Structure formats: structure tokens, C-alpha cells
Amino acid sequence: MAVTFSDIHTESGLKSLDEYLAGKSYISGDQISKDDIKVYGAVLENPGDAFTNASKWYDSVSSQLASSFPGKATGVRVGAAAAAPVEAAPAKEAAGDDDDDLDLFGDETEEDKKAAEEREKAKKGSSKKKESGKSSVLLDVKPWDDETDMVALEKAVRSIEMPGLFWGASKLVPVGYGIKKLQIMLTIIDDLVSVDSLIEERLTVEPCSEYIQSCDIVAFNKI
Template identity: 75%
Template sequence: MAVTFSDLHTEEGVKSVEEHLAGKTYISGDQLSVDDVKVYAAVPEKPSDAFPNASKWYECVASHLAKSFPGKAVGVQIGGSATAPPAVEAEAAAAGDDDDDDDDIDLFGDETEEEKKAAEEREAAKKDTKKPKESGKSSVLMDVKPWDDETDMKKLEEAVRAVELPGLLWGASKLVPVGYGIKKLTIMLTIVDDLVSPDNLIEDFLTSEPNNEYIQSCDIVAFNKI
């Protein structure tokens, strides 16, 4: 299927080629075709580095043509428009018409190392643009209660903050009186949902040995998704 672009003598035209080549090696896909030859011939010069896709594509096509048609001019201006050499268009068109053998088409010889590298870089760039899905986070407010009024609250808080897990971040805290001279530790924490379970944090770390020397129980006061 023929591919058309706006005036390729303008920056806007080259930009349209740049956008069309995003994620592609050649104009019509992964193989060089007559479309590449025609568009190449219509571009007056190699696109600047401001158009990396078009620039790489231009180099690949130029390399193919130089190998297959040494000494032949490409992109000759005729009546204000650029054309490919007749021999180039004829061979490319003949190959393009052979619909029954598309997988075996090799218009201009084997793929060069430069072209392989360009294709790999293009694939790598596509993968880089796909951002991995981030795991959700939650903000938790927790009450940590001591055994009695004789519990050292400073050591209790140290025991709490000593718990270190991937995806766990302790935040601000304060001591809150609950009566009879007893205070509880109210503390904020942020967790990565896929990595930390508040229930497991309490049961397996905060209220188990050796922390249960200071911590009698823990309650989740607030739980909010971030």
C-alpha cells in the first residue's frame, strides 16, 4: 500500500516521516520496499538529529542503495520533484508486486550490521517508553500500646522503628495519654501495598519477640490509599 507524506522539502514534511517511523525500521514495516525508495528520493538531504527516526531510516536506505546500485544518483530533482533512478524503482516495484513471496523479498542484499543495530535501538526505545505499572501505596495511622505505666516508651518507639522491611517507611509519631499514667505511641507509616501487610507487620514483627517486651498490642486507627 502506497504511503504519502506532505512536502518533504519542508520541516513539517520530514516531521511526518519521523512520526510515521516511530516503532518501525522502514516505511512499510520491517522490510525495505518501493515506498522507502520513493520517500528517500523525495527527501532532499539526510534529516538532522532532531529527527532521530528519520535520520536512522535515511542512513539504512542509503546504505542499501549504495551497495546495490554503486555509482547511480539517487534523489535527482526533475521538474521540482525528486525521483529514484528508474532501475531502483523498477526492481523495488517488481519485488513489491510479488505478493506470494513477501517473506522471501530481499531487495538490496543482506541486512547490514548498522541496520541491525538501528533496529535494536528502535526496539529498546519502544520498551523504554512503556513505564512499568507502579504498585499502590497506603498511609497508615497506628496506635502502639505498652503493657503498663512502667514501660519505657522511648525504648518502645525504638523497637517499633527498628522494624525494617522493603516497602515500609516510618513517619511522625507522638505520645498520647490514655489514663492512669499510661501513654500510647501514635505513629504514621507508609507502605507499598504489594510488599507490606499491616496485619503481618503487627503479628510477625511488632507484637512478637523481642518487641513484645515493650509492646502489648497495636491498633490500626486509619488506613488510606495514596
Template identity: 70%
Template sequence: MAATFSDLHTADGLKALEAHLAGKAYVSGDAISKDDVKVFAAVPSKPGAEFPNAARWYETVSTALASRFPGKAVGVNLPGAGLASAAAAPAAEAAKEEDDDDLDLFGDETEEDKKAADERAAAKASTKKKESGKSSVLMDVKPWDDETDMKKLEEAVRSVQMEGLTWGASKLVPVGYGIKKMTVMLTIVDDLVSVDSLIEDHLTVEPINEYVQSCDIVAFNKI
């Protein structure tokens, strides 16, 4: 709904509705729609003679709703509302159900409804993409033995490149018997890189496994 109305139980609220309906039969479009139901449900009774446009629209919507929702309203007491009070409760309930279940009371959605739905979906997708998290990982890369060329080991590890993976600083750490392991930092985008897949499918397969015997995750922290 392009226009927004509030305080429709007051004269100021009805003035805004009166101005909006000037030259229009309905709140939006050329036929009764969900927008009319929502606004109708917020108007407690038929507007007075000082609001001719709103009164005409109210009578039109009231008649249409009465035919769609026959029966007496329960728990609604609006003196002087007549037919409108009988239709207001089911109209309000119908509007609520439409919000909860996307129920279309009057046929196909208008182009404006579809456009608004597409914009909401695009906004959600954009927000989700922006919120994609990152993680900082500390990894131990172990060679086969003390004869492994650790410089080539590091070059082989860093040769693995993929979207969402950034290699950081590294250092050699003695583990005994002349053997050293390489401890390396890396940053990953969680939605793009799996650490398990990185190790199993890239770091411990040919030709890198000529230098790398195994890899262990020392620390894994969300950024």
C-alpha cells in the first residue's frame, strides 16, 4: 500500500483518508483489495458527512465485505455502525489471517503487491549475504620427516587458492628429533570455505602430500 494511515478513529486521521480518496474509488487500484480491508478494519464507523469521499468508500467496502462475510459480529459493539459493525470483525480477522498466511481474499495479488514482495525478498537476500561470517583458524602442518624441505612445504600449502580463503603468517616450530612443523594462520569466509574440505581435498592430496603428512586444527575462532 503506497499510502500509510494512522489514528483513523480521529478527525485528523479521517482527513488524511478523505484527501487520499479524492477522485478514487478504492485505497489502491481499481477494485477492492487487501489494502481496503486493512484500512476499513481501522475505521470504527462510517465517516460523517464532512468526509464524503471516505463515507462513500466506507459504504462500498462495507457492502462488499457483508456479502463475503455474512453473519453477525461477535464481541463488537459499535453503536450506529449498522451493517459496518457486522462486517468489521470478520474483515479485521481476514486482514490478520492475510498477514499471517499470505491469504489472498480478493483474487490475484496486484502488481504493486508482487513488486513489494520481490523487494522484501531481495532485501533479505542482500542482508543475509552481508552477514556471512568469517573465522580465524590456526593450523599445524606436519611434514613426513626431518628431510622434508619445509620451504617447499610452505610454498605447496600457500599454492592452494580459493574464494573466501586468505593465508596469514606462519612459523616453524620444533617437535623433536630434528623435525619441525609449520604453524600457519588463515582466515576463511564460513559460507565459502570448509576447513575439513580444505584439508581433505587440497592439503593432503597430490602433489602437496609429497611434503605434507597431515594437518591439525589448533584453534578455530569466529570473527
């Protein structure tokens, strides 16, 4: 799909999304997927009547996220994070090519045997080095009140840097009584970053706690 995070919030980006969603319920099919969560996090607000397909899709994704966590329409508390992840199907490991080990013309020489042994050792060593998984997270960050400086709040959030943490698109979402929350995407390397620890030890303590009242996990998907 041509729509990317860099242009989805523009009129041309929304038009592309609207055209892509013609005749579709969701981006990847008939069910909500991580692709929908990523694009939803980048769209600043409901596209409106000018983009009928995108507007219906936006409302549908919002409804799905809310219904996934009954009684917590504005997100899932940190304690529920363990139940939130949607496990992706494990990737299939590529089958090794053993053709190089075959001697098509006769007996193996000592050099051939040694080369074959070296290849086997290399294969075993590489099989032990499995790349760490990644996850895409949609986070709600709530201010103390309607007087909280949301620009400073987002700056405080993005100031947190650690190996395996990558901040993505964000938007302000009205909560009520003039209060807005920050909804922000982030990608983490699972072995390096714990979302619970990020919230409890970084986002909700000083100096970030000057602006942040609480953080909720809205969606957590394996990549």
C-alpha cells in the first residue's frame, strides 16, 4: 500500500487510504490486524465525511480496540499488559541447502570432508543465534489536567532513550472537559525493553511525572 506514516495525516495520504479501503473492512482483510493499529496510530483524527471509507474504518478500529478491553474504553492498565499481546504466527525457518555437501563424481577427499565439517559447524553456530523478536505498542499517556502543557508532555516522553526503544507517530485525542491525552506508537525489541518497566520506572516518575498522570497500553502486537 502506498500510504505511509509520513503522509497519512495529509489530504493526499487520507485519499490514498480511502481509495485503498474501498470494499474492505480492514487494511489486511476482514479482521483487524497490526497494520490497522499502525495506521490508526498515525491518523490524527476521524477523516470525516470527505473520506467515507477511511472514516468507517477509523470508527471500526476504535470500536474494536474499545471492545477488546471491556470497561476500559480509554485503555488497559499496566497490570493487564500480559494479557494484551496478540502473538503473531512464528516465522518459518529457511531450510538449509545441503547440495554443497554432495560429491557427485566419486569419493570425498580430505579437503572435501574438512570443508563439509566446517559448514556443519557454521550452521549449528548460526542456528543458536536467533534474532530477538519485536513488538508494536500503542500507548495512551494522560496528563494531570487541562492546564498541562501537552507539547512539554510529549517532549518528556520522547526524551526517554534506551536500547531497543523506538518512538513513532503520535496524536492528541480529546478525553473530555477540555483534557486531551497523547496517543503514541512505539516499537520495542522484546529482549531489551519491558513496557511495564518503561511505564513504571520512566514515564510515571520524575521528571516525566510533572506532566504525566498515568499511562495505558491500548494495543500490543508482535511484529
